[in-house]
Amino acid sequence: MSSVKNTYKDTLLLIADILSFENPHHDLKQKIVSTQIDWEQFVTVASDHLVLTTSYCRLKSKELLQYLPKDLEVYLKEITLINRNRNLTLIKDIKLIATIFNTHNINHVFLKGSAFLIGNYYKDVGERMIGDIDILIEENKILKAYDLLLNQGYSKLPSGLKSTFFDHKHLDRLTLNEGLCAIELHKYVLNKPFDKLLLSSVILDEKQFIDTIAIPGPNHLYTHNILNFQINDKAHYYSKISMRSVYDTLILLKAFPKLLKTSHHKYLNSYLSLHSIFLKEFNTIKLDLSKIKRFETRLKSSKLNSFHKKKLEIYALLNVIPSRLNLYFTNKNYRSAIHKERGRIFKELKSNFLKN
Known part of the structure; x- marks a missing residue:
């Protein structure tokens, strides 16, 4: 595979172009054949976003598999077969x-x-x-x-x-x-x-x-897909994006275009705004431009992005400590469970807050 180094944003843009239903096939083909692509990074990022098999199927649908490195095509075909x-x-x-x-x-x-x-x-x-x-x-x-x-x-x-x-x-x-x-x-x-x-x-x-x-129904499937990521996965809090989640959104919008509309719901608007950086499908509605600008700034600096995430993780931990301490001192069973799982808890805290 190529020894070229692409930025994280470059790789996300490539994945988004592969998943998109609006990006012209010819433009994507030109990007693949004319641009030096770090395919190892592509595999890493697509895997992190759980869209390796999705990328394979979309490239197959667009008749562009032949332009991939052969070993990558074979690898993607194998894992897609397993997933199927x-x-x-x-x-x-x-x-x-x-x-x-x-x-x-x-x-x-x-x-x-x-x-x-x-x-x-x-x-x-x-x-x-x-x-x-x-x-x-x-x-x-x-x-x-x-x-x-x-x-x-x-x-x-x-x-x-x-x-x-x-x-x-x-x-x-x-x-x-x-x-x-x-x-x-x-x-x-x-x-x-x-x-x-x-x-x-x-x-x-x-x-x-x-x-x-x-x-x-389609409306609830659409809303739940977004809110599950934004709230349950804390994407709104950390300003995260997900190519797997957004592909599900694109699939629904392809079948039900009227689902896409300007929303004053902060979780929906935040989701659509950040993903609009990578996908043209969302550019027809009013978006949160200030949030987009802040996110793009962090995309340019991995150190700034890491600092931002670490700061938010610490805030989240500090916010939950008082209620956990109260339960610890008032609930004997909770104290016993904490003591029993203290090794796992300390290992998890160390993993989250002491990693580079």
Whole structure:
């Protein structure tokens, strides 16, 4: 592969051009054949953003695979095949779970990547890398749903302090015979105190069915995709971008263009503003230009970006310490759990705050 060094922004722009539905194929071809590209960095960044298989499928769709280095094409083809087979197995798991819940009248809806798969939004089943199978359950049925899966042979994965001592958006994760992925049964879709921004009851009331499998309607799928990243993944706080998340957004906008509109919702506007740096699809609406300028400044300096992130991590830690200390001194079980997991906790803190 090439010994050329591209900037992080250059690599993100290349990935965005590959994923985009508006960037002309000829322009992308010229960039690939005429520009010296650091393909090793491309693999690293695309992997970090979980879009290696997506990039392969989009390049295949645009008939541009032949212009990649041969070893890279072979590598991307192999991992896409593995991911395609994995997703086909996940679809079988989703259908089985849907049958169990439908049989027992459990009001539910599949979320995120599972919903996109079942909704046939992807041209190739292998496009999207999926972590867990996320399912929103009507709250008064969630314990019954959990027991049903346990009775079907699913087993509970070890839980952490957060799910044990704090009100978490989903129950402890489940897996089937050390299966391909975990199952998460959600009471609500956004972390508190933001859960009211997207009500579970409304998502359930307005769900749609693909055959007999329930998924959110397009509007809720779009909004949840963005807010999940902005709030649950703390992207708004840290001013992060995600090529996997934004590709799902592009997929929905391709099918439902009217979903894209100027929003005064700060989380939606922030998401669209930052991703507009890389994708033309969002330039038709009013964006937060000051946020874009600040983000572009940090993109030019890895040291400034690292300092900004570290500062925010420290602020976040300081903000949560008082409530944790109060619980530590008032809850014997929490003290015992902290003592038992002190090694893991200190290792995690060291990893987060003492790394270069």
